[in-house]
Amino acid sequence: MAISRIGALVGLSAGLLGAIAPAWGQSPGLYYAWRSVEMNLTTCLDRSTAALTNAGLTDIQVEGNSVAGTTDISTAVFVCLENSEPMTVMIMVSSTDDDAAFDLRETLKASF
Numbered sequence: 001m002a003i004s005r006i007g008a009l010v011g012l013s014a015g016l017l018g019a020i021a022p023a024w025g026q027s028p029g030l031y032y033a034w035r036s037v038e039m040n041l042t043t044c045l046d047r048s049t050a051a052l053t054n055a056g057l058t059d060i061q062v063e064g065n066s067v068a069g070t071t072d073i074s075t076a077v078f079v080c081l082e083n084s085e086p087m088t089v090m091i092m093v094s095s096t097d098d099d100a101a102f103d104l105r106e107t108l109k110a111s112f
Contacts, residue, residue: 029098031105034090048078051111
C-alpha cells in the first residue's frame with residue numbers, strides 16, 4: 001500500500017513538473033509596412049492578389065478590403081484602407097522563421 005502511494009506521488013510530481021516546464025518553441029516573426037497609394041479599392045485588391053501570387057503564396061482569399069495568402073511557414077495579409085485620400089495599404093507578414101517573414105515582406109512591398 002505504501003509503495004503504491006509512493007508510486008502515485010512520483011507519477012503526480014512528474015506530471016506537475018511537465019506541466020509547469022517552460023515552452024521553448026520559436027516565437028513567430030511578425031513584420032508590417034504601410035504606404036499611401038493613389039488608387040481605388042478594386043485596384044488595390046487586384047494588385048495585392050497579384051503580389052501574393054507572384055511571391056508564390058497559395059490559398060489566396062479576398063475578404064472585404066483584405067487579401068491573405070500562405071506558404072508552408074508564413075501568412076501574409078494586405079489591407080486596403082479607404083479612410084482617407086490617398087488610400088493606405090498595409091502589409092503584414094507572420095512566419096515561424098523570422099528571416100523568412102522579413103524577406104517575404106520585402107518581396108511583397110517590391111511586387112505591389
